[in-house]
Amino acid sequence: MILDLLIVGAGPVGLTLAIECRRHGVNFRIIDRNLVHSSRSKALVLWSGTQEHLASMGVMEEFLKVALPLRHFRFADHGKIINDIPSHSDIDSPYPLPLILPQSNTEKILENHLESLGTNVERGVELICFHQDEEYVSLKLTKPDGSKEEVQVKYLAGCDGARSVVRHGLPVTFEGETESLGFVLVDAKVKGEIENDAMLISWGVEFSVAFFPVKPGVFRMFTQRKDRSNKIVPTLEEMQEYLNLTGLGHLHLYDPEWLSYFDVNERVASRNRVGRVFLLGDASHIHSPAGGQGMNTGMQDAVNLGWKLGFLSKGLSNQELLAESYFQERHPVATTLVNETTKLLHTGITNSSLLRVAKDLLVGILLRLPILQKFFTEKLSEMNIHYSLSDFIEKNSDASASRHQQVGWRVYDAPVIDPKTNQEVSLWQRFLHPMHTLVVFSGADPSEELIPSIRKLLTRKEEIPMKTIVVWQERITPKSLAGTTLLDPEGKAHRYFSLSEPTWFLIRPDLYVAARGIIGNPAAEICLNRYLEKLASPNIAS
Incomplete structure (x- = not known):
């Protein structure tokens, strides 16, 4: 076979x-x-964007059982803290904290x-x-x-x-280059006062070090080695000296699990x-x-x-x-x-001396601004990756000023009511399956006249593997929509997505918004037709 x-x-x-x-x-x-x-240990951090996918795969709970949460990014000049940024600052995700594993x-x-x-x-x-x-x-x-x-x-x-x-x-x-500097790292136990939920970067006159947890009781430190001709594995004494030179001499490394030298290549196929x-x-x-x-x-x-x-x-x-x-x-x-x-x-x-002054200014002053902290943490979290120019994103979808509903971006979460239990539940959790999801928002003050248009939309699930959800902004589910409907009686979900008109979203299996439109807009229906035809058409080569 x-x-x-x-x-x-x-x-x-x-x-x-x-x-x-x-x-x-x-x-x-x-x-x-x-x-x-x-x-x-090699790679250590799992960012929010990846954790969301692990949840979709049904394995995230296993990671939460054993991983360490990383709560702070701390920056220091010769050991003196000049900024402490919460790692989950404004991360709009069910999993805002980075995890160390x-x-x-x-x-x-x-x-x-x-x-x-x-x-x-x-x-x-x-x-x-x-x-x-x-x-x-x-x-x-x-x-x-x-x-x-x-x-x-x-x-x-x-x-x-x-x-x-x-x-x-x-x-x-494989285009790119090899950095002119070599780097050394150590995973070791540490004596001294150090928290196991923070990443610390400290710089001195000649060197900067990055210092963060690996697992309970073990930390990683890496830095540059200025003599690139020296490619031998570092000693524990050499690594300790880097800590001393960057104001972290109160921390003492012992019982190393891993010492390594590495070059840095920066290449893209x-x-x-x-x-x-x-x-x-x-x-x-x-x-x-x-x-x-x-x-x-x-x-x-x-x-x-x-x-x-x-x-x-x-x-x-x-x-x-x-x-x-x-x-x-x-x-x-x-x-x-x-x-x-x-x-x-x-x-x-x-x-360098000049770079040290620049980092003190950038990190110690500018990076205290909330808007820059949000940009910094979102960039690391990989929550701002988008595919807006892809052929499998309908770029002609109805426009939106809010990123929470833009096509090509991740789908975000909002609270809704499950009419079966009358309990508040996560809308995002309903997207965690291996199919597309068509979610229809009723808009404010929905009427019975809207139901035929919604039912017509829901029949599109016959064209490709797809689940359908209706978010109805009332306290009672219309009988003709029973079984597919979640309730939004206070309009929380509608406000979160900045919706007042009846609007649909098509969510891809990888949790990105493929298309969106206002119900009754002929152009929006064309967008939906075009996307579904790309996936439903059998074996089209070009």
Whole structure:
């Protein structure tokens, strides 16, 4: 049997894609050349944008059981705190707090969840080479016993890291550069007064250090090493000296779990999709660890691609348009990310006398402004990523001045009443399923005359897999809409979305707003028709 997909690489990105593919009915295998998952802490932070997707995957509760919440971003000049920013400042998400968890734990949770869904990672299996034609990707694999296997699949996903075999097999360039500075890190226990819910960046005359928790009792510190010719693993004494030079000498490192030297590469593949082959995570983009964005961005690559593979593998949709939307949507995110993390690295970790004064001004004074704090925390949280220019976002949808209802942006939450229990519930929670959601708001003071138009809208669920919800701004559900309706008697949800007129939203499986319109507006109906036709049309090649 020819499978829909082969996933190469079972790190956080490959495992996320595998779980998403199970949710969306894709037949696949996932292989990894390593016999066991990573034992290193590596990436640590899970931001709000990623946590929302983990909730949709049904695994977020497992992370909440073991992860450490990160509540503060603290900045210091030679150990003296000059700013303390709440990490969840104005983050509009059900999961506003960043979470700290070693990558090894993240992989374990994801792999256990994948196994509970009936799929195991094939470990010790390595991709040797591949080629593709218009219908299939043909691959050669090596198994743990040294035997060879030839495989054909419809699609190939490279989640195999910065040295990606998949990327090397494509006609793409890996554009960018290697930083002129080298960096060193340590994960160790710490003696001294230090909180385990804060990230601290402190700078002195020559050096800056970033210091944050890894797990209970263990902290990570990393900084630049100015002698780039020295690539040897640092000693604990060297790392302690960096703390002393940046005003943190009251903290004493001991019992190191990991000491490492690393170079920083900042590169983006010129294409993250070529024909039937997709690149995700570090195979597509690598950058500095500043901001802790890499793993999160890769996992969100996977969420973006997973639902699309569900349609592609079934021969539905405008195939070329849908496949290319992965490039349209995620390549600009990667390019922007690499540029911004480069700037963050240069201002946050590198140092000079002039830069020290500039950081004192920027962080100690300007970053106290609420509007700049909100921009800073939202940028890190990855809640401001949008796909407004994508072909799978209806750009001609009715305009909105509020980001809470703009097409191409994440869908946000609002409180509604479940008429079955008469209890307040989360509207956002009703979107956590592997289908599109058509949600219809009745508008203020709805009348019975509106119901036929709403019922007509609800029949659109027959065209593609879709759930439908009506948010009715009254205390009683109309009988003809029973079973699909949530109530908004005080208008909280309508006000949150700045709605007064009857309005519908189409939410994608990855929790982005695909289209919106005012009921009765012919142009809005055209937008909805156009979007659904792109997905419902069988096997259109172009």
